[in-house]
Amino acid sequence: MYFSDAHEELRLHIRRFLEKEVQPHLDEWEETTFPDSIFRRFGELGFLGLRYPPEYGGQGGDYFSAVVLSEEMSKAGLGGLAMAVDVQSEMATPPVFRFGTEEQKQKWLVPAIRGEHIAALAITEPDAGSDVAGITTVARRDGDDFIVNGRKIFITSGARCQWALVVTKTDRERGHSGYNLFVIEKGTPGFSVTRTLKKLGMHSSDTAELLFEDCRVPAANLIGEEGEGFKHIMWELQGERMIAAAGAIAGAQRTFEYAMNYAQNRSAFGQPISQFQVIKHRLVDMGTKIAAVQAFVYQTARQWDQGEYPVREISQAKLLATQVAVEVADDAIQILGGHGYMQEFPVERAWRNARLARIGAGTDEIMKEIIAKTYGL
Amino acid sequence: MKIVVTVKQVPDPNSSHVLEADNTLGRDKEVVLDPGDECGIEEGLQLKEAHGGEVVLVSMGPERAKDAIRKGLSMGADRGILITDESLSGADAYLTARALAAAIKAEQADLVICGTESYDGSTGMVPPILAELLGLPQLTFAKKVEVDGSKVKVNRQTADGHMVLEATTPVLITVTAAIAEPRYASLKGIMAARSKEVKQLSLGDLGVESGERAETIESMADAEARKAGAVIEDDGTAVDQIVKFLADAKVL
Numbered sequence: 001m002y003f004s005d006a007h008e009e010l011r012l013h014i015r016r017f018l019e020k021e022v023q024p025h026l027d028e029w030e031e032t033t034f035p036d037s038i039f040r041r042f043g044e045l046g047f048l049g050l051r052y053p054p055e056y057g058g059q060g061g062d063y064f065s066a067v068v069l070s071e072e073m074s075k076a077g078l079g080g081l082a083m084a085v086d087v088q089s090e091m092a093t094p095p096v097f098r099f100g101t102e103e104q105k106q107k108w109l110v111p112a113i114r115g116e117h118i119a120a121l122a123i124t125e126p127d128a129g130s131d132v133a134g135i136t137t138v139a140r141r142d143g144d145d146f147i148v149n150g151r152k153i154f155i156t157s158g159a160r161c162q163w164a165l166v167v168t169k170t171d172r173e174r175g176h177s178g179y180n181l182f183v184i185e186k187g188t189p190g191f192s193v194t195r196t197l198k199k200l201g202m203h204s205s206d207t208a209e210l211l212f213e214d215c216r217v218p219a220a221n222l223i224g225e226e227g228e229g230f231k232h233i234m235w236e237l238q239g240e241r242m243i244a245a246a247g248a249i250a251g252a253q254r255t256f257e258y259a260m261n262y263a264q265n266r267s268a269f270g271q272p273i274s275q276f277q278v279i280k281h282r283l284v285d286m287g288t289k290i291a292a293v294q295a296f297v298y299q300t301a302r303q304w305d306q307g308e309y310p311v312r313e314i315s316q317a318k319l320l321a322t323q324v325a326v327e328v329a330d331d332a333i334q335i336l337g338g339h340g341y342m343q344e345f346p347v348e349r350a351w352r353n354a355r356l357a358r359i360g361a362g363t364d365e366i367m368k369e370i371i372a373k374t375y376g377l
Numbered sequence: 378m379k380i381v382v383t384v385k386q387v388p389d390p391n392s393s394h395v396l397e398a399d400n401t402l403g404r405d406k407e408v409v410l411d412p413g414d415e416c417g418i419e420e421g422l423q424l425k426e427a428h429g430g431e432v433v434l435v436s437m438g439p440e441r442a443k444d445a446i447r448k449g450l451s452m453g454a455d456r457g458i459l460i461t462d463e464s465l466s467g468a469d470a471y472l473t474a475r476a477l478a479a480a481i482k483a484e485q486a487d488l489v490i491c492g493t494e495s496y497d498g499s500t501g502m503v504p505p506i507l508a509e510l511l512g513l514p515q516l517t518f519a520k521k522v523e524v525d526g527s528k529v530k531v532n533r534q535t536a537d538g539h540m541v542l543e544a545t546t547p548v549l550i551t552v553t554a555a556i557a558e559p560r561y562a563s564l565k566g567i568m569a570a571r572s573k574e575v576k577q578l579s580l581g582d583l584g585v586e587s588g589e590r591a592e593t594i595e596s597m598a599d600a601e602a603r604k605a606g607a608v609i610e611d612d613g614t615a616v617d618q619i620v621k622f623l624a625d626a627k628v629l
């Protein structure tokens with residue numbers, strides 16, 4: 001209904017690539033984080049530009065090709081690496097593609113699609129995450145440059161990135177005006193990584209705090225129209241939430257299948273535990289929730305693919321899919337019992353990784369505020 | 378250089394197989410491009426990338442075998458030919474080779490690449506018969522191929538190393554899985570494959586008579602299940618028992 005046979009063929013190639021070249025290293029990368037070279041490999045195979053046009057090195061696919069990648073990464077348990085790939089292809093580069101000039105696209109989009117540049121997106125600050133209107137990173141014009149001052153936190157790929165798309169304001173006043181998005185390259189004087197952060201999950205990705213101190217950024221690095229950054233970043237967030245929903249529900253499906261298989265093979269009191277009604281019904285609830293949310297995620301992705309701007313549905317899909325992913329992972333831990341709590345079984349990692357998605361890209365609470373607004377509440 | 382690669386659609390190695398009443402494989406199961414052929418296609422593509430030319434995939438099978446050809450086209454092959462005909466159902470190696478030979482002859486290929494044997498039939502007879510029918514020298518069990526003008530040099534896999542063989546084009550080679558790691562198709566390649574030509578030919582188109590089968594499969598039997606080994610409890614004589622066991626097996 002949503003996927004053509006070309007999508008399914010792509011899915012098989014992605015799956016085989018992940019099985020062969022990524023999954024064998026995942027446990028190690030949980031300890032060490034993944035090497036930058038895996039991004040070049042993703043790039044070589046076209047997986048970082050599935051839906052960008054061929055003139056920028058992209059594959060010319062539709063939104064569902066990005067959904068296929070996101071699903072397969074979730075189903076293969078990529079965790080932090082999947083997040084970094086999504087940041088690259090579905091968060092940091094889309095504004096450059098949509099609002100950037102030809103020169104900017106050649107300079108930053110093309111190498112990101114090839115996997116030669118790793119990109120980050122810097123919105124959140126120590127004192128402003130959900131409250132995007134409350135950010136205080138300031139970019140003041142100075143001739144042909146902007147001087148950027150501020151601090152960004154929880155930035156995926158922040159330490160390893162070649163450039164970050166940074167959300168700034170012209171002054172510290174609250175409100176939606178004076179927002180500007182800049183590509184700021186690593187190595188620009190005044191741009192430093194102050195620390196990398198230890199997290200509950202997503203261990204294979206690096207998460208950093210960035211500091212901008214009188215960081216002089218050429219006006220040529222301004223992405224989109226001056227002062228229109230708020231609108232641009234709101235657009236970006238829709239894509240970010242959409243892909244988060246697609247990845248979350250695919251991850252839930254993987255965890256569900258694992259738990260179901262476990263329950264059918266684990267015996268207690270003389271029979272497979274899947275035959276106990278309490279376990280059986282729990283599995284049924286997990287599968288049913290996933291099926292319903294999956295259908296809604298696809299329906300919303302189709303709207304997004306067709307160029308609609310369905311803010312309510314995207315927020316609902318993100319809210320529900322990420323909640324269900326956490327619930328399913330929690331159920332799976334319960335079904336596995338002590339094994340579920342152990343690192344040698346995959347469900348505790350699934351829970352730790354899934355938990356982030358109810359916070360990142362807009363918390364549950366912010367999703368509800370947005371949805372409420374669309375109802376006129 | 379024009380390169381023909383023979384490809385076959387086979388039951389998915391990851392699914393269980395069902396035999397029909399006439400001992401042929403049931404094909405309503407999940408089917409895939411023969412994994413061995415993917416290696417042949419990869420080698421063909423690498424040779425084309427190095428020397429220019431065209432890679433043509435030739436297959437024989439039911440209409441759905443087009444999917445197997447399509448997969449090779451996604452990897453980058455240029456076009457495909459599918460020989461499909463009711464009367465080819467259950468074809469033996471000789472008829473298969475005659476049909477393939479008729480289609481390949483018309484292509485005037487410089488190089489014909491075949492897998493050593495198909496994953497399902499495993500007769501290993503089609504490539505040699507094909508070489509004979511086409512009047513081509515055959516370089517078999519190649520794990521490496523080098524082309525220099527009209528010279529084709531291969532390393533033939535042997536039990537304890539390899540031998541180097543050389544022939545002049547046109548030539549048929551059979552390749553082992555060690556020849557090349559098949560590439561992942563890109564989405565661009567997959568979409569481009571949708572508009573590549575796959576010509577469908579019947580035996581009539583090729584002027585081939587199906588004739589009597591030279592071979593039929595009389596029966597099939599499963600390999601004998603591995604017997605449980607002997608368990609030796611150590612009552613002080615275990616070492617002697619094990620030594621005797623190894624001596625009886627003539628490994629000592």
